[in-house]
Amino acid sequence: MALKIYGVARSRAARVLWMAKELGLDYEHIKVDFATGETRQAAHLALNPNGHIPVIDDDGFVLWESMAINLYLAKKYNTAGLYPTRLEDEARAWQWSFWGMTEVERPLLTAMMNRAVFPEDKRDPAAADAAEKTLAQPLGVLDGVLGPTRYLLGTQFTVADLNVAGILAWARPAQIDMSAFPNVAEWLRICAERPAARAVRQLQRE
Numbered sequence: 001m002a003l004k005i006y007g008v009a010r011s012r013a014a015r016v017l018w019m020a021k022e023l024g025l026d027y028e029h030i031k032v033d034f035a036t037g038e039t040r041q042a043a044h045l046a047l048n049p050n051g052h053i054p055v056i057d058d059d060g061f062v063l064w065e066s067m068a069i070n071l072y073l074a075k076k077y078n079t080a081g082l083y084p085t086r087l088e089d090e091a092r093a094w095q096w097s098f099w100g101m102t103e104v105e106r107p108l109l110t111a112m113m114n115r116a117v118f119p120e121d122k123r124d125p126a127a128a129d130a131a132e133k134t135l136a137q138p139l140g141v142l143d144g145v146l147g148p149t150r151y152l153l154g155t156q157f158t159v160a161d162l163n164v165a166g167i168l169a170w171a172r173p174a175q176i177d178m179s180a181f182p183n184v185a186e187w188l189r190i191c192a193e194r195p196a197a198r199a200v201r202q203l204q205r206e
């Protein structure tokens with residue numbers, strides 16, 4: 001098989017698996033797990049010296065960083081208009097992907113870890129609450145953009161939506177109150193209902 005995806009579905013590899021399924025790609029899923037220390041072993045470090053998942057090997061081309069992987073896959077295998085054709089829209093897909101990683105991911109992860117992942121006695125509710133407060137600003141921005149338009153680049157679901165929704169998939173376990181951001185809540189619901197997104201949640205349960 002030409003494409004290999006490294007990383008268990010209950011990690012940031014979920015975003016890449018979602019993209020592969022949206023594109024209808026045939027791929028080999030190599031379930032390297034962060035919880036077992038596999039990500040820090042020599043074989044994995046040879047693929048990604050950061051010791052992280054996801055990583056892809058696309059017929060010998062190795063790439064890491066979930067957003068970069070998805071932009072690459074969407075552009076290379078573009079089906080169903082997932083990758084924008086206009087240069088300006090392509091730039092906006094990069095904009096939203098960088099924005100998700102720099103403005104949203106860190107506080108969202110802090111909230112999720114302290115509300116759902118760490119053992120109960122190791123959770124810091126104050127840190128989770130502070131992180132949720134930090135998120136109000138970028139979520140407000142997203143809500144404003146999604147008011148007049150159904151998807152981030154217009155009327156069609158694209159890699160921009162997948163990348164940002166792939167990050168915001170943590171909002172549920174992080175117990176983020178979305179009542180002040182109804183457009184985000186509705187958009188996230190629509191994105192999460194896509195068959196490819198559902199298929200990834202099934203992988204996470206296996």
Ligand SMILES: N[C@@H](CCC(=O)N[C@@H](CS)C(=O)NCC(=O)O)C(=O)O
Nearest residue numbers: 011012034039051052053054065066
């Ligand atoms: N910015 C990277 C972050 C990758 C990352 O931190 N992945 C975690 C799993 S969600 C990981 O591999 N942790 C294992 C480790 O650091 O050993 C991306 O988006 O791909």
